[in-house]
Amino acid sequence: MSDFGPVQIRCPVLSVRRVDAYYAITVVAPQIAERFRAGQFVAVAVGGEASAMLLRRPFAVHDVKPDYGGTVEFLFSVRGAGTSWLSERRSRDLLDVVGPLGRPFPLPRDPVNCALVGGGSGGAPLFPLAHALRRRGCRVDFLLGGASADRVFSAITARRVAETATFTTDDGSFGVRGPVTAPLGRVIEEARSDVVYACGPMPMLREAGAVAARHGIPLQVAVEETMACGTGLCMSCVVPVVGEDGVTRMVRACVDGPVFRGERVRFDDVGTIPFDALGAPGWKARPEPGDGMADRAAG
Amino acid sequence: MSPDLRTRLGSVHLDNPVLTAAGCAGTGRELAAFFDISRIGAVITKSVMLEPRAGRPAPRVAETPSGMLSATGLQGPGVEVFLQRDLPWLLSRGGRAGVSLAGSGVAEYAELARRVSEAPGVSFLEVNLSCANPSDQGRHFTDDPREAARVVHAVRSHARSDVPVFAKLAADVPDPVALAEACAEARADGLSLVNTVRGMAIDPRSLRPAVAGGMGGVSGPAIRPIAVGCVYEVHAALPELPIIGSGGVRTGADVLEFLAAGASAAAVGTVNFHDPSACVRILREVEEALTEHGVRRVADVIGAAHRPMGAPLGGADAPGGA
Numbered sequence: 001m002s003d004f005g006p007v008q009i010r011c012p013v014l015s016v017r018r019v020d021a022y023y024a025i026t027v028v029a030p031q032i033a034e035r036f037r038a039g040q041f042v043a044v045a046v047g048g049e050a051s052a053m054l055l056r057r058p059f060a061v062h063d064v065k066p067d068y069g070g071t072v073e074f075l076f077s078v079r080g081a082g083t084s085w086l087s088e089r090r091s092r093d094l095l096d097v098v099g100p101l102g103r104p105f106p107l108p109r110d111p112v113n114c115a116l117v118g119g120g121s122g123g124a125p126l127f128p129l130a131h132a133l134r135r136r137g138c139r140v141d142f143l144l145g146g147a148s149a150d151r152v153f154s155a156i157t158a159r160r161v162a163e164t165a166t167f168t169t170d171d172g173s174f175g176v177r178g179p180v181t182a183p184l185g186r187v188i189e190e191a192r193s194d195v196v197y198a199c200g201p202m203p204m205l206r207e208a209g210a211v212a213a214r215h216g217i218p219l220q221v222a223v224e225e226t227m228a229c230g231t232g233l234c235m236s237c238v239v240p241v242v243g244e245d246g247v248t249r250m251v252r253a254c255v256d257g258p259v260f261r262g263e264r265v266r267f268d269d270v271g272t273i274p275f276d277a278l279g280a281p282g283w284k285a286r287p288e289p290g291d292g293m294a295d296r297a298a299g
Numbered sequence: 300m301s302p303d304l305r306t307r308l309g310s311v312h313l314d315n316p317v318l319t320a321a322g323c324a325g326t327g328r329e330l331a332a333f334f335d336i337s338r339i340g341a342v343i344t345k346s347v348m349l350e351p352r353a354g355r356p357a358p359r360v361a362e363t364p365s366g367m368l369s370a371t372g373l374q375g376p377g378v379e380v381f382l383q384r385d386l387p388w389l390l391s392r393g394g395r396a397g398v399s400l401a402g403s404g405v406a407e408y409a410e411l412a413r414r415v416s417e418a419p420g421v422s423f424l425e426v427n428l429s430c431a432n433p434s435d436q437g438r439h440f441t442d443d444p445r446e447a448a449r450v451v452h453a454v455r456s457h458a459r460s461d462v463p464v465f466a467k468l469a470a471d472v473p474d475p476v477a478l479a480e481a482c483a484e485a486r487a488d489g490l491s492l493v494n495t496v497r498g499m500a501i502d503p504r505s506l507r508p509a510v511a512g513g514m515g516g517v518s519g520p521a522i523r524p525i526a527v528g529c530v531y532e533v534h535a536a537l538p539e540l541p542i543i544g545s546g547g548v549r550t551g552a553d554v555l556e557f558l559a560a561g562a563s564a565a566a567v568g569t570v571n572f573h574d575p576s577a578c579v580r581i582l583r584e585v586e587e588a589l590t591e592h593g594v595r596r597v598a599d600v601i602g603a604a605h606r607p608m609g610a611p612l613g614g615a616d617a618p619g620g621a
Contacts (some may be wrong), residue, residue, distance in 0.1 A: 005332040008576050045573060052365040054519050054573040082362075098575060228360045228367060229572035232329040235371045236360040250353045250374060255329070271511075272356050279351035279374070 020150035026073040033070025038129035042099030043230030046082035060125035111137030112194035119200025145180025149173040181207040206267035219262030225253040240266040248277040302589040303596040309463040313340040320568030321399035326385040337393030346401035351377040361509035366519025370512035390420040401427040409453040416458035444481035451485040463488035489541040519569040523547030534561020551584020559604040
């Protein structure tokens with residue numbers, strides 16, 4: 001209903017292409033393209049109108065272009081029946097897409113130096129971010145990692161938009177062997193990075209957070225959580241995050257994220273309900289001021 | 300002429316029979332991005348508890364055929380935040396509020412009933428009885444009709460008398476009709492049928508339960524025949540008691556199915572996750588279907604499946620007719 005909120009549209013597929021180990025689908029979706037900001041995602045219905053697959057699939061937006069009034073591209077790997085169905089779409093098929101969803105990456109006001117770290121398909125949302133940062137005069141240094149060479153995508157684009165681009169693979173088939181966070185410290189020092197942006201699996205984000213903390217610079221993370229709706233209704237994508245008041249809450253990655261300040265996410269407690277989280281079994285409401293007075297009077 | 304979509308839940312008059320099911324629409328805020336929530340019959344809110352609750356660890360959901368398995372553990376901000384922030388927001392948008400209550404004991408349900416029903420603008424209460432009962436080894440209140448009746452009685456006694464109380468029941472109990480009758484005797488003003496059906500999904504890769512809690516609740520079109528059957532049987536036994544039907548409503552035809560089985564309204568649940576505009580689409584489909592059937596009023600369809608073959612829709616003896 002608002003010009004900034006998400007929309008649900010049936011949009012025609014412009015193209016479906018293989019990108020190494022991934023698929024990339026581009027849809028014509030002007031209302032999503034015009035609202036989109038880097039870091040936001042789309043939630044796609046799979047299986048057609050009477051589909052037995054009811055959960056929407058969330059995908060980070062990899063690219064937005066002005067062609068045909070506005071196109072949106074997202075990347076995915078085939079993991080099951082839903083993504084397999086998506087990979088079989090053809091040009092002009094209609095897809096039911098909701099977006100743009102979630103909080104975008106905050107952008108620095110000044111032209112600062114930014115290190116962008118992506119693991120696997122987590123690299124996707126960093127590309128529109130890189131373009132937005134460059135438009136603000138920021139320096140961008142890319143680090144992209146994956147299990148193997150075919151899981152590190154858009155290396156050419158990364159080289160083109162970034163001052164430096166570092167690639168890593170677990171098997172050493174491309175770039176440096178090892179995790180993508182291993183060269184992060186060196187890149188931060190050489191590029192004099194002021195901020196790190198990271199997207200990928202939780203262990204990678206945690207490690208990126210540790211490196212950023214060692215260098216005393218802030219980190220923005222985009223988490224990749226399992227979602228059923230993407231719109232904030234189902235409460236399935238919760239992550240323990242510390243609020244400004246110091247209280248840990250189970251917040252929804254879809255509407256409260258997917259972008260969080262790195263130091264606020266309790267990476268070690270992801271997948272659990274921390275005992276001190278608001279409303280956890282061990283949680284106790286802070287006593288009212290009046291209660292304390294009564295205690296003292298009674299004691 | 301477009302059909303009259305108005306319906307009644309006891310003393311509550313609603314503009315139309317399409318509601319949102321508890322736990323599938325928050326308090327309407329998220330859906331308001333996709334449509335004007337004042338257009339639907341009512342928003343039944345996510346179950347409210349006395350205290351804030353963090354819920355269950357992730358993973359909380361798994362996709363199942365034509366449905367999903369979920370175990371969110373009633374995460375919510377607690378009744379205070381609900382009354383100060385969420386309920387006023389819903390009412391400010393012109394939404395009708397049915398408030399679902401969840402307690403961890405009879406006393407908690409009673410206090411919730413008192414506090415929530417005294418808040419201005421609450422159209423009706425729904426009692427979520429599929430909560431763990433601490434005085435019954437953590438079994439659900441619906442597992443024992445006497446326990447369910449105790450809760451319903453407490454809620455009815457403590458709620459403002461002009462706010463109807465609907466007991467939300469599960470279908471996977473030994474005798475849903477006996478459970479419904481126990482709630483009716485405890486002075487429930489109506490019933491909400493059905494809650495999720497207990498189940499499990501095993502992750503094929505890990506061979507471990509797919510949701511962290513192990514067991515979860517199955518919802519979505521997969522359980523619709525179970526829900527419709529439950530509504531039919533309970534309406535046959537208790538024809539005077541208004542019923543909110545829910546369980547896999549996806550289309551206008553599904554709403555008509557629940558109405559014909561004996562429900563006075565139908566709540567859209569899991570399908571909101573799939574299609575955030577579902578409620579207004581379904582409302583349009585209900586209108587079209589009624590026109591196609593040549594039915595003038597929603598009220599004429601309620602209980603239609605119980606009438607003899609060939610009986611006209613909207614006959615003078617139609618139960619539920621205004």
